[in-house]
Amino acid sequence: METREKSRKWKQNPEAVKADILRVARAEFARSGLSGTRIEDIAAGTKTSKRMIFYYFQDKQSLYEAVLEDCYAEVRGGESELDLEGLRPDVALRALLEFTFDHHSRNPEFIRLVMIENIHEARHMQKMHALAAKNERAIGVVERICKAGCEAGLFREDISPVALHWQISAVSFFNVANRATFSTNFGPELFDEAGQALLRRTAVRGILASVLKDVSQLDALCPADPSLA
Template sequence: MDGSGDRRKSERKSSWKKNPEAVKANILEIATQEFAAHGLSGANINEIARKTSTSKRMIYYYFGDKEGLYCAVLEGVYASLRNAEDRLEVGNLPPVEALCRLIEATFDAHAKAPHFIRLVMIENIHNGDYLRKSEIVPKLNRSIIEKLEDVCMRGKKQGLFREGSNALQLHWLISSFSFYNVSNRATFSASFGPEIFSKATQNILRERAMDMVLAAVVIGHEPKSWD
């Protein structure tokens, strides 16, 4: 043997001691890819360890077991999406403009997060069992509801929004457009061709989604012509 394997092990042990947070981040990055590609049952801890800069033993040390790692991955993808939403400053915008900004941002954020979409689909196969175990995700999800609650409250107070406007229902509606656009991309393309996922058509669909949400919420909003 040339000793290269021993050197790699030594280098990895050194990295564990020097920067454990970087090691955890590396594990989560690879695990996110593996769970998104293969699901909870199909992902292999040995394969995850092989692709990281650490070892199987250290994965178990940081995350307990495979299910613990999967839960951490779920929390990570939700945190990434919600952090992007948190950076949106809409509190000082007029209600209709604020709602438009949130719709655009949600549509674009989902389009840029295929791993999030796949993991949510996988978690639905598990009936949300692992997500329910998380104490972090409900707190993360609360932030977008609070933003929409503020927008709805200000919109109704100014006589711009319908009295029945509801933040949770709005979030469901906005997420439906945004999620389906990514979750069914492969099957939709196979059935009807890829044109609808071109940049130009995606821009149009974002506007369509915004228009339909505004029509449901904003008093007197007239949807744009589809001509």
């Protein structure tokens, strides 16, 4: 009786049901892609049914798009929680760099989903106007940091915020997307805890060095030796 009561209360909480579906669907789409994923497999891993999945998300493509939107909302939400407005521009950029590297490293499913959407030539994302608006705000964050850095005399004035965002995304993305092939070709040393810490410092220092007017400030901002941090 108690089990049935808990089940009934669960079904009466639509946000919890949808979150559960999205969690399982994220893993299934990341593993099998859009075409290879079956709604039956998603339903089997949730606390609901195939019928309820279609009730909330209409069809498999709509669920896939909802998963993409949920993944990007998670990234953008994490960025907004950094509270960069109160930081010096170079420190704010370092915080954004470190967050992006760490987020991508901890979320390989997100990376796989982005890879899958690239295989589809981003045709699903092109229809997702709310997602586009959220991602445009990410460029706005970089633009504000760059503007403040130039005004403070810290950054070079020829920086493109979009190119800088690309650079941050590229190094953080490659760290996960090419992990299997890179490890096979060159060994797994960069992907244990110490190796990831080294890559994180290297990525952050490299990008900061590309925007700072005075590179001599780099060691104070981001020491190459972690014992000096």
